Amino acid sequence: MPxxxxxxxxxxxxxxxxxxxDHGGGxxxxxxxxxxxxxxxxxxxxxxxxxxxxxxxxxxxRYRLFVFFGLAAVLMFFAAIVSAFFVQQSxxxxxxxxxxxxxxxxxxxxxxxxLNTAVLLxxxxxxEIARQRMFQEVHALExxxxxxxxxxxxxxxxxxxxxxxxxxxxxxxxxxxxxxxVQHVFMSSNPSSHFFFLITGAHAAHLFLGxxxxxxxxxSLYAARQLEVRQIMVDCVAWxxxxxxxxxxxxxxxxxxxx
Amino acid sequence: MKPSLTxxxxxxxxxxxxxxLLTTDHHHLGIAYLLLALVSVVIGTTLSLxxxxxxxxxxxxxxRILPGSYLPIVTIHGTIMLFFVLTTAPQSGFGNLVxxxxxxxxxxxxxxxxxxxxxxxxxxxxxxxASSLTEAGAPLSGWTAYPPLxxxxxxxxxxxxxxxxxxxxxxxxxxxxxxxxxxxLVTILRGRCTGMTWDRMPxxxxxxxxxxxxxxxxxxxxxxxxxxxxxDRHLGTSFFVPTGDxxxxxxxxxxxxxxxxxxxxxxxxxFFGHPEVYIAILPGMGLTSMLLANFARRRVFxxxxxxxxxxxxxxxxxxxxxxxxxxxxxxxFAISAFSISTVAIAVPASAKVLSWLATVWRSHPRYTTPMLxxxxxxxxxxxxxxxxxILAQPMLDQYLHNTYFVxxxxxLIMAMAGIFGVFAATYYWFPLITARDGRPGPLLAEKLGRWxxxxxxxxxxxxxxxxxxxxxxxxxxxxxxxxxxxxxxGELMARLYPLNxxxxxxxxxxxxxxxxxxxxxxxxxxxxxxxxxxxxDATTLEWHPDLLPGAPExxxxxxxxxxxxxxFYLGDEGETFLPQWQSDATDAANQE
Numbered sequence: 001m002p003x004x005x006x007x008x009x010x011x012x013x014x015x016x017x018x019x020x021x022d023h024g025g026g027x028x029x030x031x032x033x034x035x036x037x038x039x040x041x042x043x044x045x046x047x048x049x050x051x052x053x054x055x056x057x058x059x060x061x062r063y064r065l066f067v068f069f070g071l072a073a074v075l076m077f078f079a080a081i082v083s084a085f086f087v088q089q090s091x092x093x094x095x096x097x098x099x100x101x102x103x104x105x106x107x108x109x110x111x112x113x114x115l116n117t118a119v120l121l122x123x124x125x126x127x128e129i130a131r132q133r134m135f136q137e138v139h140a141l142e143x144x145x146x147x148x149x150x151x152x153x154x155x156x157x158x159x160x161x162x163x164x165x166x167x168x169x170x171x172x173x174x175x176x177x178x179x180x181x182v183q184h185v186f187m188s189s190n191p192s193s194h195f196f197f198l199i200t201g202a203h204a205a206h207l208f209l210g211x212x213x214x215x216x217x218x219x220s221l222y223a224a225r226q227l228e229v230r231q232i233m234v235d236c237v238a239w240x241x242x243x244x245x246x247x248x249x250x251x252x253x254x255x256x257x258x259x
Numbered sequence: 260m261k262p263s264l265t266x267x268x269x270x271x272x273x274x275x276x277x278x279x280l281l282t283t284d285h286h287h288l289g290i291a292y293l294l295l296a297l298v299s300v301v302i303g304t305t306l307s308l309x310x311x312x313x314x315x316x317x318x319x320x321x322x323r324i325l326p327g328s329y330l331p332i333v334t335i336h337g338t339i340m341l342f343f344v345l346t347t348a349p350q351s352g353f354g355n356l357v358x359x360x361x362x363x364x365x366x367x368x369x370x371x372x373x374x375x376x377x378x379x380x381x382x383x384x385x386x387x388x389a390s391s392l393t394e395a396g397a398p399l400s401g402w403t404a405y406p407p408l409x410x411x412x413x414x415x416x417x418x419x420x421x422x423x424x425x426x427x428x429x430x431x432x433x434x435x436x437x438x439x440x441x442x443x444l445v446t447i448l449r450g451r452c453t454g455m456t457w458d459r460m461p462x463x464x465x466x467x468x469x470x471x472x473x474x475x476x477x478x479x480x481x482x483x484x485x486x487x488x489x490x491d492r493h494l495g496t497s498f499f500v501p502t503g504d505x506x507x508x509x510x511x512x513x514x515x516x517x518x519x520x521x522x523x524x525x526x527x528x529x530f531f532g533h534p535e536v537y538i539a540i541l542p543g544m545g546l547t548s549m550l551l552a553n554f555a556r557r558r559v560f561x562x563x564x565x566x567x568x569x570x571x572x573x574x575x576x577x578x579x580x581x582x583x584x585x586x587x588x589x590x591x592f593a594i595s596a597f598s599i600s601t602v603a604i605a606v607p608a609s610a611k612v613l614s615w616l617a618t619v620w621r622s623h624p625r626y627t628t629p630m631l632x633x634x635x636x637x638x639x640x641x642x643x644x645x646x647x648x649i650l651a652q653p654m655l656d657q658y659l660h661n662t663y664f665v666x667x668x669x670x671l672i673m674a675m676a677g678i679f680g681v682f683a684a685t686y687y688w689f690p691l692i693t694a695r696d697g698r699p700g701p702l703l704a705e706k707l708g709r710w711x712x713x714x715x716x717x718x719x720x721x722x723x724x725x726x727x728x729x730x731x732x733x734x735x736x737x738x739x740x741x742x743x744x745x746x747x748x749g750e751l752m753a754r755l756y757p758l759n760x761x762x763x764x765x766x767x768x769x770x771x772x773x774x775x776x777x778x779x780x781x782x783x784x785x786x787x788x789x790x791x792x793x794x795x796d797a798t799t800l801e802w803h804p805d806l807l808p809g810a811p812e813x814x815x816x817x818x819x820x821x822x823x824x825x826x827f828y829l830g831d832e833g834e835t836f837l838p839q840w841q842s843d844a845t846d847a848a849n850q851e
Contacts, residue, residue, distance in 0.1 A: 062368045062449050069441040073479040080483035080527055084498060087526075091518050093502045103502075103518040188495030191518055198490060 060232050067236045071243045074206060078247055081199060082254060088191045089259075105189075106259035107196040110179040116172035117252055123165035124245040127214075130158035131238040134231045143227055152221040152230055159218055159234065162241065166211045173204050192259060199251050207244050213237040283370035286808040288377050289355030290692060292347050295381060296681075299343035304770050306336040314741050315756075315763040329739030331397035331417060335387070338402045338425070342432050343384055345539035345677045350474070351380070351439050353542065353684045354467050356692060358443065360801035361461050363452025363819045363840070365812065368445040372438050379435035383428045390424030398425035401737070403528055406499035406521045407506070410491040414506045423492070430485045433478035440474035443467055452800075454821035458566075459839065461799045461825050462559065465566050466545025469573040470538045476577060477534040484527035491519070499524045525587055529580035536673050537576040541569060543680025544611060544640075547633045550683055551615055552826040553797050554630040555622035556833020559826055560614045568607035575604045585656040594653045601651035608644055612637065623832060627795070628708030632683035635716050636676050642720075643672025646727065661737070664730025667723045675719045682715070682776070689783070690790040691801060697810030701787025702794055703779050711775040718769030725762050729755055798825045798838045 092102040133139075139150040177197070180186075187197040217233040224230050282288070310332055313324045324332070359367055367373050391397035396416030400409045408414045409422060447468050451460075460468075487498040497504075497517025504511045504519075511517075552559045559565060581589060581597030589597075615637045624630055646668040650656050659665060685692070686703050693700025734741070734755055741752045741759060793802040800806060805819060821839045829835040 058449075062445055065445045065448060066369055066372060066441055069444055069475060070437075073437050073441075073475050076476055076479040077483045080480040080530075081487070084483075084487060084523055084527070087520065087523050088498065088518065091520050093518060101502075101518075186495075187490070188497075191497070194490070194496040194498060198487070198496070202486065 059228060060235060063232045063236050064239065067239050071240065074243070074247070078199075078202070078251065081195075081202065082251075085195050085199070085254065088195070091191075104191045105193075107180070107185060107192045107255070109256045110176040112172055112176050112179065113252065113256075116169050116176070117248065119165050119172065120169045120245050120248055123162045123169065124242055126158045126165060127162040127238045127241050130155040130162065131234055133158065134234045140227060149221075149227075151227065155234060156218070156221055159214060159221070163211060163214045163218065166207060166214065166241075170204055170207060170211070173200055176200070196255060199255060203244070203248055203251055206247075210237065210241050210244050213240060281374070283374040285355045285359055285367045285370065285373060286694075288374060289352055289357075291377055292352035292355060292380070293685075293692070295384060296344045296348035296352055299339045299347075299384065303336050303340040303344060304773070306332050306339075308766060308770055310336070311763040311766045313739070315760050317740065317742055324739065327396070327399065327416060330399035330401070330737065331391060331421075333737055334398050334401050334425070335391050338387060338429070339384075340674065341402060341535065341539065342429070343380075343387070345673065346436065346535070347380060348681045349542040349546075349677065349684065350443075350467065350470050350538060351377070351436075353546075353681075353688065354439075354443055357684075357688060357801045358464065358467055359446060359450065360691075360803065360806040361464055361799055362447065362450050363455050363800050363803070363806070363821055364446070364450040365806065366450075367442055368448075368450050369442045373442040376435045376437075376439035376442065379431055379438065383431035383435060386424055386428035386431060390421045390428060393419070393421040393424065395419035396421050398422045403532065404488070405528075406488065406491070406519075406524050407501060407504050407511070410488055410497075410499045410519075410521075410524075411504070411506050411511045412492045413509070423489070426485050426489060430482055433482050433485075436474050437478050440471040440478075443471040444475070447471075452819045452821060455800075458563065459821055459824045462545040462548040462562075462565055462569070463542065463799075464545070465569045466542040469569050470541040473534040473538050473541075473573050473576060477531040477538070480527055481531035484524060484531070487527075488524065522584070522587060522589075525584050526580070529583045530577070532583065533580045534573075534576045536669070537573060539673055539677050540680070541573065543636060543677055543683075544572075545569065546680055546684055546687075547615060547636045548611075548618070549799065549825065550629055550633040550687060551618045551624075551637075553795060554627060554633075555619045555624040556828040556836070557618050557622055557826070558824075558828070560617035561610075562824065562826075564610060565614055568610045571607040572604060572611075575600060575607070579604065582651055582656075585653045586660045598651055598653055602648050605644075605648050608640075608647075612641055612644070627686075628703065628705055628712055629683045629687035629795075631709065631712040631716075632679050632686060635712065635719075636679040636683060638716075639671050639676040639679060639719065642724075643668060643670075643676060647672065659730060661735055662730035663726040663734045663736060666736055667726035667730060670723045670726070671719070675723065679715075679719075682712075687795065688801070690794060691808065693784070693787075694808045697804070697807050699790045699792060699794070699807060701783050702790045703783050704787075707775055707779040707782070711772060711779060714772035714775060715769065718765055718772050721765035722762055722769050725758050725765075729758055729762070734759075793838070796836055798827055798836055800839055802838070803840050 089104055092100060095101050133155040134151050136151065136154075139154065142148070142150050177200070180193075180196075185193050185196075187193060213233075214237055217230075217237045220230050220233040224233070279287075309324070310329070312319055313329065317324075355367075355373070359365065396419060398404070398421045399415075399417030400422065404422070404425070408418055412419055412422070447460075447464060487496075490496040491498050491500055497511075497519035499521050500511050500517045500519040501521060502517050502519075504517065548559050548565055579597060579601045581593055582601045585594055585597075619634075646664070650659060650665065650668060686708055689703045690699035690701065732755055733751060742756065743749070744752055792804055795802075800819070800821065803819060804810065805813075819840060820842070822842050823837065823839055825839055827837045827839075829837070
């Protein structure tokens, strides 16, 4: 027997494996040449499939993400305005007689805004009902079998109710503005009224966009043939609507109690 | 497969003009963004040459440049260069051209949103051009539009309708940028191919990802600030108009009772403005890492750390806005905090430089044109970066604020480094830009490219290095006249005249060098021979033959999958390399 042992083939020909180098992080990455974790990761292995066929909710989640990122941007928009609110509330000046003057005169909230808030919260309930009705499996299955459009038919009234409630809220805000105008409180009156009209106006503009989205969703219930498209429309508008309701609650508390 | 919602990249089938204009194809949109940036950069460069020539030879009658018409040139130059060139080209242009393929996908996650973003951006450019043509006068408040003057529409010729259009243009640009940022984020989150884990994403993708996050956070704050400013201008509010704001003998701001604060605008604007400059530079940083590694045939030194520093630069970038306001009357405590956080950015930035140097250290790189531009990026980033901590010192900034020192600093680190990143990307990805029907297009000519690089490199340093000296001597920014001034200031300016004259000559040389690039572009588009499938022996997915623009999507072929991190080279000189998409099985077969 020779004294030396020839190493077996595998060891002698040991090539550098693709995963055999480190990133400089000190830790060797695991050997994972069949690591199948695509963009998905919902635990159902949809990520194993090529894009475009990663499960029934692939497009839905994309559009939801679009709405959520968009809402993050809107949140930053309102955060900037709210921080300006606090800055201006605490700013002041000395007049010619060296008197300390703060121009901020708290704006009294017209009582109708309480009612508007209730209407907006109610609209959140109606749109949530509409949203859930778009996703009920029994009805989705019925539609898949070609038995009409039960999901859309059942969601439509609630969606329409949300449009009505949304318009009611916007009208209510307009009435509140008019009530303030009657009391000679205008946007240019003083720092507090600047912010009252700006915040209600900016929120109303966003809600107006939401009403437009609702109308588009209503149209899509009739115009779109794919159930998926209708689900995406209603679902995205619903999330946007909920968030506008939530933002309004915060803005309302700010205007009502932090003046 | 509905073609309108799920377009394939680069399909060149003959379609009606309108359908081709309203395409949602990310490849076409990327080219459209690059063309938009090219038009903008030509306008912006022309304006900067106007300024330099007027400063040095005021007797040359280019057109009547009075103080009131010099500032609009500064304003439009800054706005167009920062927004429409340095933000659109790296982030939106190359993001559209390359990002989906680098993730292993054939389409963007939200093609319609993406196209909408482009059209809003194009509209913003038109509105900006319109703003400079209004009869009442072009906007002249600089790209920062500080109140109280900008908050009073009747303050002067440049603050009227021109200013309104300028604000509208920037607001539109912000909306477009936000939409395309959301598309980028969703594509990266949901569109990655099999095996493309977060730690295998190329650093370019990390750059686009971080810049998109910053866009999302920053532009909406800018929108809020613009809303407040427009209210001040037209609805009689006084968010930014201080009490007793006397302009042209008229009291402004809610009848003189305002309590508004111009400082508030500075806070809101720079909360956006500082991240904005990182949006411009982060994609270039990622690209530089990848290019240096590819041409040095090395892995990127400290890959994970590079990912972390990219995110850290983004995070610190939104915490340092106050360093633009050291002389604006901040509290000394706030100044200290902003100074410290600003100096802290030097840590991740130095880590990046260290990684770039370590990646190429004692390698034998192929000095191709994209590699040269990437090295130029490193050089300019270091030179421009070194003056950053200097300006971050409140004491030094007291002296240097609004001098040419600042001009030199941000032109080197943001404008020149950013443009070098764009050039590196253009030379590197040109076959992808011009690809058709699944075949790569031609490469830009190397020889002409090298001439272009060296001329640009020398021109950039010759133009902007002397500005440091001018700034240290006290030469102020934004002044339309540096000659013919009486008294001490005149003596100072007279002594600096040779320096300024040199800067102008260098700027003319720098601009003229770009004609080499345009010549190269035209020549290659006319006579260039198609490049090889993977001309740079790259390892990232954009060179995958099935992912080239217009490549047919075969039924039943193996789906695109990723098997390893990028930059995998074997052998001393990296002769062999394994692209991300090559499986181990094919690797073993190749090595037999």
